[in-house]
Amino acid sequence: MLPSIVALSIPSPSQGVWEIGPFPLRGYALCIILGVVLAVWMGEKRWVARGGKAGDVQDLALWAVPFGLVGGRLYHVLTDASLYFGEGRNPVEALYVWRGGLGIWGAIALGAVGIWIGARRRGIKVLPLLDALAPGVLLAQALGRWGNWFNQELYGKPTDLPWGLEIDDAHRPLQYIGDDVLFHPTFLYESLWCLAGMALLLWADKKFQLGGGRVVALYVMVYTAGRFWIELLRIDDVQLDNVLGMRWNAWMSIILFVIALAWLVRNRTPRESVVRDRADDELDAVSFEKRAAADTGADTGADTGADTGE
Numbered sequence: 001m002l003p004s005i006v007a008l009s010i011p012s013p014s015q016g017v018w019e020i021g022p023f024p025l026r027g028y029a030l031c032i033i034l035g036v037v038l039a040v041w042m043g044e045k046r047w048v049a050r051g052g053k054a055g056d057v058q059d060l061a062l063w064a065v066p067f068g069l070v071g072g073r074l075y076h077v078l079t080d081a082s083l084y085f086g087e088g089r090n091p092v093e094a095l096y097v098w099r100g101g102l103g104i105w106g107a108i109a110l111g112a113v114g115i116w117i118g119a120r121r122r123g124i125k126v127l128p129l130l131d132a133l134a135p136g137v138l139l140a141q142a143l144g145r146w147g148n149w150f151n152q153e154l155y156g157k158p159t160d161l162p163w164g165l166e167i168d169d170a171h172r173p174l175q176y177i178g179d180d181v182l183f184h185p186t187f188l189y190e191s192l193w194c195l196a197g198m199a200l201l202l203w204a205d206k207k208f209q210l211g212g213g214r215v216v217a218l219y220v221m222v223y224t225a226g227r228f229w230i231e232l233l234r235i236d237d238v239q240l241d242n243v244l245g246m247r248w249n250a251w252m253s254i255i256l257f258v259i260a261l262a263w264l265v266r267n268r269t270p271r272e273s274v275v276r277d278r279a280d281d282e283l284d285a286v287s288f289e290k291r292a293a294a295d296t297g298a299d300t301g302a303d304t305g306a307d308t309g310e
Contacts, residue, residue, distance in 0.1 A: 008162035009182050012171075016150035026098050027150030035140030036065055042136035050132050051275045052124070057133070060118040067114030068107040073097055075106025079248060100151045104141065104227075105252055128275040131215035135201040138219065142194035148187040156184025156233035163188075173235065184233050193226035212269025220260035224253035 016027040044057040077084060077094045080101070084094040093099075112130070119126050148154045152171035158164075164182025200222060205215050231250040243251055 010163055010165045010185050010188070012152045012166050012168065013150055016152075024098075028100055028147035029098055031147035031150070032102075032144050035143035036061070038143065039133070039136035039140035042139060043133040046132040046135070047129065047275075050128055050271070051273070052129070052132065053276075056122065056124060056129075059122070060115055060124075060129070063114035063118035064111045065114075068111030069097065069102070071110025071113075072102035072104065072107030074110075075103030076101040078106075079103060100148065100153055102144075105249075105256075108137070123277045125272065125275050125277055127213040127216075127269075128211065128272045130213060131205070131210065131271075134215045134219040135198045135205070138194045138198040138201065138223065141223070142191045142198070145187045145191040145194070149185075154187060154234060154236055156186040156189075156230075157235050158182065159184045183235075186230050186233050189233075190226065190230050193230070194223070197222035197226065209271040211271035212267050214264055214267055214269065217260040217264040217267070220256050221264065224257040224260070228253040228257075 013027065018025045040057055040061045044054065047057050048054050083089065084091050115129065116126055119129055152167055155165050155167060158176070158181045160182070163185060165185040167183055169177045197219070201215060201218055204210065204218060210218070228250055231247050231253065234247070
């Protein structure tokens with residue numbers, strides 16, 4: 001390898017975990033957490049601007065985040081089961097989320113289910129909410145990809161480009177151990193793509209006043225377009241790495257892009273002026289009626305018990 005190329009390459013961190021007393025501080029987890037925090041912050045601001053109530057997004061994050069983590073891990077384990085099951089494998093390691101391995105499709109799918117459950121409980125219309133959250137999700141993905149840099153994982157094919165990524169032998173495929181070779185920094189490509197996509201969504205939403213889930217559709221189209229070509233660069237082994245000549249996630253990108261494009265073309269819904277199915281005072285009235293009914297039931301039971309005792 002030429003010294004000039006090495007000098008311009010992107011180094012990998014010497015460590016991804018720092019021990020603070022008895023607690024390990026993991027770079028991967030920090031990136032995920034920071035991404036979630038900023039996504040909630042941006043989603044909250046956009047939701048309030050759309051007519052929503054301050055605090056809604058923070059409350060719904062209590063549903064979305066755990067659902068998303070479970071979904072992301074399930075998708076990873078199901079599509080890469082050979083890492084955890086079979087001869088010489090330890091199935092318990094499927095629970096070790098901190099080591100990396102969150103499939104975005106599973107995280108988005110179950111995260112959306114969590115949002116739907118929380119929104120239904122609060123009388124919030126789901127599509128306006130998802131439109132408000134979509135740009136922040138891209139921001140979270142952009143930051144989360146840096147967790148792969150800390151773990152030295154999910155990089156691309158060898159390259160002689162000056163921004164090639166240095167990878168330790170311990171994290172390389174066997175055929176590249178000991179070679180002077182750099183790899184495509186696919187984590188960086190995807191991070192930059194997500195940031196550019198976030199800017200596009202913010203611009204398009206402001207200019208065209210998108211509603212009815214059209215921001216979400218644009219999000220899916222933007223992300224999958226980038227994920228498709230990034231998948232073609234990656235060399236990490238996955239169980240579903242050759243489906244009709246392409247990686248499974250590349251096919252998923254194509255399928256989801258087409259579905260989102262159809263939704264965007266057929267749906268002409270303008271931005272919603274009403275974002276709740278029920279007003280807050282109606283929700284409070286329902287809660288009051290439930291409490292009153294419960295109190296009445298308790299009083300009746302107490303009176304009945306007293307009369308019987310006498």
